[in-house]
Amino acid sequence: MTFLDILLQQSINGLMLGIMYSLVAVGFTLYFGVLDVINFAHGDFFMLGGFMALMLYAIAEAVGFAGNALVVVIYLFIGSMILTGVVGVVTERVCVKPVSKAPMLISLLVTLGLGIAIREAVRVLYPRGSDPKGFPTLMPQGSFNVGNIVIRYENLIIFGLGIAVIMAVNFLINRTKMGAAIRAVAQDGEAAMMMGVDLDRTIDITFLIGSAVAAVAGIMNGFYYGQTMFNIGAMMGVIGFSAAVIGGLGNIYGAIVGGILFGLLETFAAAALPYGAENKRVFAFLIVILFLVFRPTGILGEKIFERV
Amino acid sequence: MRNRFSLLWKRSHKGLVLTLCLLLVLGLVAAQCAPGAGKKETVKISFIGPLTGGNAGPGLGGRNSFLLAVKERNEDPDTKYNYEVVQIDDECKPDVGVQAALKASSDPDVVAGASHYCSMVAISTADTFHNQGMPSMVWGAVLPDITYGNDYVEITRVNGTQINQNEVHAKMMYDMGYRTVSILHDTTDYGRGHLKYFSESWEALGGQILSVQGVNVDQQDYTAELTKIKAENPDFIYFGGLTPSGIPIRKQMVKLGIEAQFNGTSGIKNESFNEALGPDAEGVICFLEGAPIDELPGGKAFLEKYEAEGYEEPPEAYGPFAYVAGHLIIDAIEKVGPDRAKVAEELEKNTKDRDTIIGKVSFDDHGQNIVPLITAYVSQDGKWVSWNKSEYAGGQRQLVPPK
Numbered sequence: 087m088t089f090l091d092i093l094l095q096q097s098i099n100g101l102m103l104g105i106m107y108s109l110v111a112v113g114f115t116l117y118f119g120v121l122d123v124i125n126f127a128h129g130d131f132f133m134l135g136g137f138m139a140l141m142l143y144a145i146a147e148a149v150g151f152a153g154n155a156l157v158v159v160i161y162l163f164i165g166s167m168i169l170t171g172v173v174g175v176v177t178e179r180v181c182v183k184p185v186s187k188a189p190m191l192i193s194l195l196v197t198l199g200l201g202i203a204i205r206e207a208v209r210v211l212y213p214r215g216s217d218p219k220g221f222p223t224l225m226p227q228g229s230f231n232v233g234n235i236v237i238r239y240e241n242l243i244i245f246g247l248g249i250a251v252i253m254a255v256n257f258l259i260n261r262t263k264m265g266a267a268i269r270a271v272a273q274d275g276e277a278a279m280m281m282g283v284d285l286d287r288t289i290d291i292t293f294l295i296g297s298a299v300a301a302v303a304g305i306m307n308g309f310y311y312g313q314t315m316f317n318i319g320a321m322m323g324v325i326g327f328s329a330a331v332i333g334g335l336g337n338i339y340g341a342i343v344g345g346i347l348f349g350l351l352e353t354f355a356a357a358a359l360p361y362g363a364e365n366k367r368v369f370a371f372l373i374v375i376l377f378l379v380f381r382p383t384g385i386l387g388e389k390i391f392e393r394v
Numbered sequence: 395m396r397n398r399f400s401l402l403w404k405r406s407h408k409g410l411v412l413t414l415c416l417l418l419v420l421g422l423v424a425a426q427c428a429p430g431a432g433k434k435e436t437v438k439i440s441f442i443g444p445l446t447g448g449n450a451g452p453g454l455g456g457r458n459s460f461l462l463a464v465k466e467r468n469e470d471p472d473t474k475y476n477y478e479v480v481q482i483d484d485e486c487k488p489d490v491g492v493q494a495a496l497k498a499s500s501d502p503d504v505v506a507g508a509s510h511y512c513s514m515v516a517i518s519t520a521d522t523f524h525n526q527g528m529p530s531m532v533w534g535a536v537l538p539d540i541t542y543g544n545d546y547v548e549i550t551r552v553n554g555t556q557i558n559q560n561e562v563h564a565k566m567m568y569d570m571g572y573r574t575v576s577i578l579h580d581t582t583d584y585g586r587g588h589l590k591y592f593s594e595s596w597e598a599l600g601g602q603i604l605s606v607q608g609v610n611v612d613q614q615d616y617t618a619e620l621t622k623i624k625a626e627n628p629d630f631i632y633f634g635g636l637t638p639s640g641i642p643i644r645k646q647m648v649k650l651g652i653e654a655q656f657n658g659t660s661g662i663k664n665e666s667f668n669e670a671l672g673p674d675a676e677g678v679i680c681f682l683e684g685a686p687i688d689e690l691p692g693g694k695a696f697l698e699k700y701e702a703e704g705y706e707e708p709p710e711a712y713g714p715f716a717y718v719a720g721h722l723i724i725d726a727i728e729k730v731g732p733d734r735a736k737v738a739e740e741l742e743k744n745t746k747d748r749d750t751i752i753g754k755v756s757f758d759d760h761g762q763n764i765v766p767l768i769t770a771y772v773s774q775d776g777k778w779v780s781w782n783k784s785e786y787a788g789g790q791r792q793l794v795p796p797k
Binding site: 317322363 | 446447448449450451453454578581607608609610614615617621622625637638641642645646649650664665666669670671672674706707
């Protein structure tokens with residue numbers, strides 16, 4: 087492999103990692119934009135989405151419905167989005183809403199605790215949940231070479247799907263009536279209520295969308311890495327949050343930029359710096375700190391947060 | 395009317411009390427008459443391992459095996475004491491492990507215990523057990539310094555160390571014609587230990603190390619490191635770490651189209667490695683101390699009994715060691731009585747040539763089992779098969795050949 091080959095291959099690696107981070111970052115941006123809540127359980131909803139898909143796949147296999155890969159994939163995505171979304175709304179009503187008027191620190195702690203509860207629940211309730219779980223191979227496994235660079239069909243699909251999901255969320259927020267309600271609540275909850283927006287319903291919908299997006303990310307992550315584990319959400323949450331901050335918390339395109347930048351930073355730190363592999367996160371988080379010092383609103387953030 | 399009811403109630407109440415008293419007396423008499431029951435003093439022993447978190451799989455396997463050993467001894471009428479197990483979770487985290495060790499050792503009724511699967515935890519708690527004077531037998535952690543880094547009589551280890559398995563590992567690969575290796579290791583003491591002992595053995599033989607990369611244990615994406623390795627084009631990749639990292643590394647190696655043999659350490663000898671990877675696990679090699687469990691007569695019996703107990707989790711690689719630790723600890727307590735200092739002395743000094751399900755066990759002056767045997771395993775059709783019995787050794791199947 088020539089230097090250029092390695093550079094390009096590493097760029098592909100970084101982009102793929104970045105799109106995973108972006109999908110998690112979008113959720114953080116959504117919650118912060120609407121509720122002023124930093125939902126640290128979001129990483130665990132991401133993990134939960136993957137496990138819901140595994141469970142649905144096991145059910146499909148048990149009843150003999152595992153023929154056409156495309157149909158199964160669509161079933162997994164939709165089923166897991168619904169289930170994870172419902173868990174999201176229920177936990178929001180039980181845990182997040184009661185403390186929504188309290189200082190931000192309280193909701194931060196509540197969501198941290200919620201994350202741990204979800205993680206351990208999956209570990210205990212899923213059969214042999216402590217072990218890493220293989221993900222079914224449903225994406226096309228072929229690849230083609232451009233020079234010495236391997237490009238897998240799977241990567242193209244996942245990358246395209248990731249961008250599409252983020253665009254869809256953006257459309258939902260900025261182009262629909264429901265999105266207008268969410269944006270109204272984001273600007274001023276009480277004023278929105280006076281204009282006839284149902285506050286509770288809007289918050290429910292935000293959690294439904296946020297959890298469903300996390301589920302999509304969790305399944306794509308499972309397909310891409312071919313496995314999942316109950317504890318992957320914790321670190322994913324921290325990185326997804328950082329990516330949202332780099333991009334500009336509250337800005338959906340910022341989440342894409344932040345996620346991909348974080349992915350590329352990690353990848354190139356691992357590839358190019360001496361002792362890079364073990365210190366790539368140190369390097370990436372160092373950049374986060376620099377951003378917070380010199381540009382606290384992130385790359386695409388405004389001086390005053392312009393929320394979604 | 396009301397009076398009659400209360401009278402009736404009082405009568406039946408009296409009857410109930412009388413019946414209960416009678417039953418109690420009968421029960422006490424029965425307990426006194428039953429052979430041995432109630433006479434045995436209860437002795438507590440502890441089991442510490444990762445029961446939650448990423449390494450809970452092997453932790454629960456070890457716990458179940460330990461419980462099985464204790465159950466066997468409690469059912470044995472010749473046992474002098476009745477044993478009660480105190481289980482504590484160390485989460486595979488050093489700070490939690492020290493708390494667990496303190497909790498077990500602060501209870502004066504806990505005489506001894508089997509502790510730790512994770513090396514970084516076992517190395518942190520050695521001082522705690524020593525200061526508290528409680529004998530602790532390591533059942534899964536392989537870092538040499540746990541026994542060789544101190545002179546504590548309290549610390550013994552029933553499984554082997556990284557030194558043994560890496561010597562055998564390096565020699566086997568060199569003898570098969572492999573000359574260049576790219577090394578990945580996790581950045582804990584465990585992974586660094588494997589790196590150190592493998593590198594020493596490999597370079598002493600004249601093998602070449604193309605690169606060494608440390609990876610974080612909570613990392614999911616290894617494509618950057620593996621792309622670097624792909625450019626180096628090594629004969630094989632060595633990974634010093636545990637299953638949760640080993641699975642994604644192997645998976646991504648296949649996806650990136652890297653044509654090289656993949657070898658792990660005892661840390662990946664785990665059923666979930668094969669289950670999660672499916673066909674991608676084929677041909678992966680790893681090493682474990684002790685004889686292959688299903689090839690020893692006692693081992694077969696162990697697996698059958700384990701199955702009969704209906705535990706949810708498989709015993710995993712180190713379950714047999716936890717099982718042996720349980721028996722050795724109870725043997726010592728039976729011999730010298732429930733006294734921490736005496737039990738520690740007995741375990742370290744007098745465990746010589748003991749026949750167990752993992753082969754002979756002998757402790758050296760550091761309390762380290764000098765396991766004479768290291769077994770290589772290869773993943774074949776979704777199972778870990780001991781190398782000598784595999785189709786790879788027989789020539790029917792091929793590893794990825796050296797360049």
